[in-house]
Amino acid sequence: MNSVKRATVADANSLYKQAGYSGRATPTDLLYGAYRGDQCVSVTRLQEYSGQWLLRHLCTLPSERRQGLAMKLCRSILIDVEKTVWLFPLPGLHALYEQAGFRAVPDNQVPEALQKVWLATKKKHPQSQAMMAEPTGDT
Numbered sequence: 805m806n807s808v809k810r811a812t813v814a815d816a817n818s819l820y821k822q823a824g825y826s827g828r829a830t831p832t833d834l835l836y837g838a839y840r841g842d843q844c845v846s847v848t849r850l851q852e853y854s855g856q857w858l859l860r861h862l863c864t865l866p867s868e869r870r871q872g873l874a875m876k877l878c879r880s881i882l883i884d885v886e887k888t889v890w891l892f893p894l895p896g897l898h899a900l901y902e903q904a905g906f907r908a909v910p911d912n913q914v915p916e917a918l919q920k921v922w923l924a925t926k927k928k929h930p931q932s933q934a935m936m937a938e939p940t941g942d943t
Contacts, residue, residue: 811837827861
């Protein structure tokens with residue numbers, strides 16, 4: 805991986821399409837991508853909810869998976885942002901996000917602004933656990 809940087813909507817949606825992923829980026833999303841040269845190989849979206857970020861649809865090209873790109877992407881985001889970052893990962897991904905700096909939180913600590921998204925996620929994936937991380941500001 806050469807760099808982690810802000811991604812474009814076109815790069816994000818191209819990657820989602822290549823990976824056969826249903827997520828789609830919009831111009832209101834804050835996008836981050838991991839790049840090899842000019843090619844975006846991993847991407848995620850941040851959406852703002854009442855002063856907090858919700859990390860959504862982190863996707864890595866199948867040929868690039870299991871190389872630590874998702875973790876590097878998450879760590880870079882936590883360095884760059886100035887607001888709390890929340891996510892509602894699929895159950896099998898909790899350990900990855902813990903290694904990237906997120907921690908599980910009880911359902912009753914999910915902010916009110918995120919409750920609707922959290923409840924929809926929990927309904928679809930009952931084993932999911934809300935997670936959050938504070939910005940690190942590390943360099």
